[in-house]
Amino acid sequence: MSETNAPARPDPVGLAIIQKQLDYVSTRMGWAMTRTARSPIFSQSHDFSCFLTDSQGQVIAQADGLPIHSGGGGFAVRAVLAKAETISDGDVFLLSDPYVAGGNHLPDWTLVRPVFVEETLCGFACNRAHQSDISGGVAGTYNAGATEIFHEGIRLPVLKLVEKGKVRRDLWDLLLLNTRCPELMDGDLLAMLGSTLVGGERLAEIARRLGVDVVRSYFEAVLDAGCAALRRAIKTLPAGEYSGEDSSDNNCFEELDVPVKVKLTVKDGELHFDFTGSAPQSKGFKNSSVANTHSAVYLAVAAYFDPSIARNEGTYRAVSITAPNGTVVNANAPAPMTMNTVFPATEIIFACWKALAAADPVRGCAGWSKVAYGVSSGQRRGETYVMYHWHGSPAGGAVNGRDGFHISGHVTTLGGLTLPNAEEYEHTYPVRIIHQEFRQDSAGPGKYRGGAGIDYEVEMLEPSTLTTRSEGVGALVSYGLEGGGSGAGGDVYIRKNGECADTRLPRYGTFQMPSMRLTILAGGGGGYGDPLARHPDAVVADVNDGIISKKAAREIYGCILTENTKSIDLPATLALRDTLTSPAG
Template sequence: MSAAVTKAADPVLLALTQNRLDHISQQMGHVMVRTARSPIFSQAHDFTCFIAGPDGRVTAQADGIPIHSGGGGFAARAILRDFEGDIADGDVFLLNDPWAAGGNHLPDWVIARPVFVEGRLVSLVCNRAHQSDIGGGAAGTYNPEATEVWQEGVRLPVLKLIEAGKVRRDLWKLLLLNTRTPDLLEGDLGAMLGSTRIGAEQVARLVTELGVARALGCFDGILAHAAGRMGAALAEVPDGVYEGEERSDNDCFELRDIWVRVRVTIAGGRATVDFTGTDPQIRGFKNSTVANTHSAVYTAFASFFDPAIPRNEGTFSVIDIVAPEGSLVNAREGAATTMDTVFVAHEIIHAVWKALNQAAPDRAAAGWAKNIFGVTSGREPGAEGADGRPYVFYHGLAAAGAGAVEGRDGFNQIGHLCTLGGLTISNAETYERLYPVHFNRQELRCDGGGAGQWRGGTGAHYDVEIKTPALYSFRGEGLRYRTGFGVKGGGWGAAGEMHVQEGDGAPAPAPKFGLKRLGAGRLTADSPGGGGWGDPMSRPVDTVWRDWRDGLVSTEAARTRYGVILTGDPDDPEATLAVAVDQIATAALRKR
């Protein structure tokens, strides 16, 4: 530990500094939500603000989505590498490329603003945000027919978007020319710039108050403290080698099993996560980049252990990752990768969880269902039949259910596993005002969640009319196979289903992945359910009755899965617990 760190290692000061940095990142997020133009930001919060030190290590990532910030250090260090000796006060950087710039995937653009105090670089304040559209072969950033990165959108190395306080208008115009929704992109970039400006001002104020040397010592101390906390958590787990694996049933073009395999070795308060044995990279766009794989592994560890452990790059410095080049978890340059932050990140997290479930079974977590929602893009109705502005509509309200843990049912509907709830499900009424759509139904699913002492999340029934001809980009990973695994005797969540209907035609099953151009029509879905935790026969009878009254568990499932005999109609206000439950028959069934 350096003298500066030792001098700054007052635990109260470190805690206050960490909390203040976290608060700054959250304030940046508030600015972004209130000023961004795209609903993907203002409604869904598909962005993350984080703060790195002058060496590019992330010290605060309290805002947003862990898959964005876990690998944020790769982007920060790419800036320091590519512009060594050429970073000045008033510069702002932009990047997205996974190989040239430490990006996760092309839609996630990073705006990074260096912070100088007393002429010294003290921080990089960053906002990584998933853009509504960045060109490529399909509107909405996701091209499920892509087989190489050049079909997915514009690639950005580390660039100076603002140089010495002046916007590079040539680059700005280039960016707007490479999107189908330039009005949204221009407003969203402005919001990203504004959020980082607010963050930079507050970081500079903090460093000035502490003094540069003391502040940088605190940054190092924060990272060292986090490493110690995670190391202590790992030391409580028996040393050993634990294995896990997770599959996808498709490569985006055909049905075939694709496997992520991991060996987690825990020894002496450190962990080695080795993906040797994972399948080779595939043609489709579900290949992971190095930064994304690190983010997914960090998400798995952060969500498995004590939530009081700080979340910064120091936390994960005790975790070594082996990701063979050319595999699903370390695709070679040029591979299609746009889906990687969701799938194959989901498979990585599940595989690591399964290994950790063996290492620390008292903390075992059930599997989250793989989401099925895609993107619809078209043009708004214009005046007198003319085409209006382009729109890109994300079907986020078809989100799936999460897995249960001890003491809590799985969330009935939630964003992707890689977001851990950071991706917000928007209101149907808001979307109906913003897009040419009408929602017929959006309600929680019956019998979707895996049975257990703690039930898996149910998923949802989803029914929406699309009022214009549109291009559908399907991303139905969780369709037609079960993905939310149960633990400790808990059951699997239900598989997802989705159908599309053009005009007055008959509904047809939606493809898992692909593009389909349809006229005005309708999309319906049953999103998949999360896994259950523990023996379903241990679930309290009154809780099963409550789920039955709420329409989440059917009379038949109450009997066959939970051993609870219910009579009458759950919609009958007289169907109280005392009246509806046959206590004698239930007790007899549960004894078997």
Template sequence: MNPALDPIALALVQSRLDHISHQMGWVMTRTARSPHLTQSHDFSCFIADARGIVMSQADGIPIHTGGGGFAVRAILRDFKEAIAPGDVFLLSDPYTAGGNHLPDWVIARPVFVQDKLVAFACNRAHQVDIGGGAAGSYNPTATEIYHEGIRLPVLKLIEAGCMREDLWRLLLLNTRLPEGLDGDVRAMIGSTQIGAERIALLVEEVGADRAGEFFEAVLDYADRRFRASLSRLPKGSWKAESPIDHDCFQPVDSVIAVTLTMGESGLIVDFEGTSPQVRGFKNSSVANSTSAVFMALLAFFEADLPKNEGAFRSVEIRLPEGTLVNARPPAPMTANTVYPANEIIQAIWRALAQALPECALAGWPKGVQVIMAGLRPNGDRYVMHNFGSAGGSGAIEGRDGFNMIGSLITLGGLTLPNLEDYEQFYPVRFNRQEFRCDGGGPGRFRGGTGCDYEVEVFTPADYSYMIGGIPGGRSASFGVAGGKPGLTQEPTISVVDGRKIRPTNCDVERLGPATYRTLTGGGGGYGDPKMRDPSSVLRDVRDGFVSVGGAEREYAVAVTSDGRGINEAHTSQLRGA
């Protein structure tokens, strides 16, 4: 760090950058049109410096922002000197534009102060529909990226303050929901305008000639903090892997394998041994895999670590080409933010737990993604993402897992929607959204339970469903320090004609009015379940998280038949006291 910079001023600059990220997010939440953005926050705002290095990723979802630098550096690569005040860029492609997957569009606005490029204000948001072979643009039948929707290289959407109307018409022509996309992308543009104005004000306050020094110092501080965290690891190597057991078309025996090596200069994260890319859309891009690595590392260590790209100067990532973590074109990859990323993170956590067992994190379940698309009674089209069907998180030392939380790759950044609002937006009625009983992995600290979620769909609809693992198969979550895994997910669709469908992995089909129900997966437990405080077990029984039978079977706690007390004598006998 430059010793001439006041540490207090430096801390304020970092806080201002993070606050600006949040301000962009608030603008987006209040102005976007689609419920999955306004209700569930399936977008993320971040700020990069003039070199394309992310300085703040305080808003939104970690899997969106950790690889944000790839997108901005693609702009700098493709447009070089043709970046001017008033320009706004758009991109999505994972092979050519630094994208993670096609539905996540990036709006990036360069920030100029005194005619000098100083930063980029960016918003990466998941579009409800970008064409492709399935409404909602999660196409489980895709075998090429061309089946997944429109591919956007780095494009100048706004030039010198003027919208390129020809390009805008092209975008609206390639979606099933043009009105929604129109409103959502305009909200993204507006959020980056607010961000750019705030960044320019910050630069003017610290001095345009010194802003670069402050920005570099912010990155340097993150570097020092993360190196200090890594210094807790002994020198050595640790291996782990996570399974991919279905490629959307058939069962497979694939793995994401990782070797962590701690040396003198930093940490090497090597995915040598990872299985080749698969036929279906469970492949990952470089930006997405890198983001998952960064997320896994930041989540494992101290909670107050700075969240910017400077933190990873001491990390070398090796992603073998042609594998699940770095697929060659034209492999499809829309599911990469949910499924491969999930396994990348958990493989790294397993490896790190070998080096620092006291910091071990129990596993989270695989996701259940179901999208319904059809017509409202007035003839308008809709696409509904079931973000309310969330699983439980893994436990850690000192805390039970969250019973119901956005999937692992969001770390809670994806919020649960208001079901009453959804019933106004879509032709549906929710029958239940409650915590699952006995779903969480037993442990001294219990895994999150997952939920029991049921929604009636009143109109015929196209269903796209993507199940993270084979229902009834091995659990994606895992216990640590003697804890046990949570239960797997169990989705069903009951059609009014009497059919009962049990989605086994990935498919797209047209169904009449139906009821969709899923028991989502539970998180893994931490520690020996028989060491759990009996009063905590009793509370779980009273709350419906654990059954009376489960309390005795898993925790060796005998709860009275009315569920209101503990049979102390029987419990002592069960625990061998």
């Protein structure tokens, strides 16, 4: 098409409308998935993400799901474009492998449906979903003993699951043979196909209404607008170089310092994140793929800047990344990777946040607590179940102007996971949830305090297998900013039937358990700002809500409550705060 015949670029109002329409399509895909999927990990917890790309595999909408999934979704679609021999109307592709197919880790299977209008490829409708089980060393995909990716389950290159509208039964049967939960997977794959069909039909409707050439122009304009918006935001930061670091203290098998280091360069409306100096790739399954590292960096950037900036792949054209081969942020095959969407993704995000906060702390985010919950599996009614202990999820960190969220899940989801209904869990699994309550004094103190940790206890009524992934046990679980404190660390205990004492479990491992009680103490999020600057009314509310104790109110926040705890003893509080803020205090 000549330049004179090219469609006009849309105006700002048109851009906003088309972005909202694309985001709505993504959201509709998520509704279809939630309402039709078999596995509770999808229908109750929403551990999946729907996104759309243009015909070149650039993400144009990712409104529904988890940012750690969809931020790197373009890598998967571009792998399809590079490796598929043919792409036809009615095809649907399936992939997962982080080394050859643009995946982040093996349990996240991505369905990629091309969308054609007038025999022209307009884009792709995609769903990336964490499967309940994909074989491997343990049920539930998290094999803490893995030292190679071959220990973690079936590896999927770019495959054509549906060819011109017809499901390939040979491949479908192969997939069902490589899971302990074939009944769940059969229904879940159908739900994923349905969600991408919904997205594809609606994306095609937009293209038919506007015209194929016009919609392509709109897609490129949406990407350009995202890029321009982020560049404007970046230019509000002082140019320069800033550093950030976060770390783990283990490789799943032994205590070992595993740092993630980043040098951030801010220049001319661009951000460059250089991870040179990060630890070598790990023996255990805490290694990141290229797609996963990009997702984590994009998440950190998105959470730091104005939330109204579009979350399409054009937005991140202003972001570049150096991730050296053979490190925990870009491991070489056959390093195991199943834990990477949480660790080291969390350390990547925290390192980026710390570097960004060094540039401008006003917009900084205190650290969310690291995860301490695990996964139980076993047999019920002749089928294998996989149960995530989501109710022991950790808390979020505070920002300037807002307290951290309670029980918000790990930071890589940004609160996108849904907490399942306890009664539904007791109906679905052989469990009884004893209690789930906030841990008093676990929230990181600050002018804006972190979210509170959780005390969760569940009774497993039948023998089961428990896999632990308790990075959030210990001290390195969150951090405070601008005078705020870190949250309390977590812990995990079991008490077997007939025993009267708790046993602390190792942070990573697989354990065969009789009926037992499991206790998860989830950590608290970090606080932002000086605790003595917290408004006394907020302190009173926290005491009455059980978030902090009267002792913490006095010793940390400098607030003395009246005997009935309904208000502040103002003269006593002012005197105490004067004492605490004086040089001698």
